[in-house]
Amino acid sequence: MSESVGLRGRKRAKTHSLIQSEAMRLFVERGFDATTLDDIAVAADVSRRTLFHYFGSKEEIVFSTKSDFPDLIAEAVRKRPVSEPLLDMAENALRDLATHYQSAEARGLARLIHDTPSLRAGDQAKFEKVEHTLAIALADRKGLPANDIACRVTAAAAIGMLKLSIEAWLSEDDGGSVEFGMAAFAALRKVLGGVV
Structure with missing residues (x-):
């Protein structure tokens, strides 16, 4: 029984991955709006009904x-030294995580979302979840209440920096999102210190 469940689970995961990868390939090649669900079903060699079973x-x-992104941020925070100040912890966790998202595929996905108004709106909702997850992860790492205001403010600022870094990454040919992020955090520290 468990062997058939395992096989079924593997087939399901394989089909999910195939639909996802073929859809992303078509979105990048043809554009999001020009690609239909029928196009995706044909490319993935599944029926439209099967496609709707997954998505x-x-x-x-x-x-x-991008569904695992909030969990990846929380994990990156858990790896930071507990003695790090909150802003440093958030910045360093995001910088550590950025190394996983510098590929051409990740940039293509970011470009697709940026250039498609309906996706851009949904992405903003995802950033709210990421901000909430980051705030809780920071509080947990520091042993503070989940709704700690310092953690919430730090998370809001850090996700703002992340958004700015993605914009910079998409606007530059060499993709300097990490460098931009570091400069943005440095600028924030100057503002907080009353230097600017």
């Missing part, structure tokens, strides 16, 4: 590729 919309397919 309810094209938007859902795109955002499924």
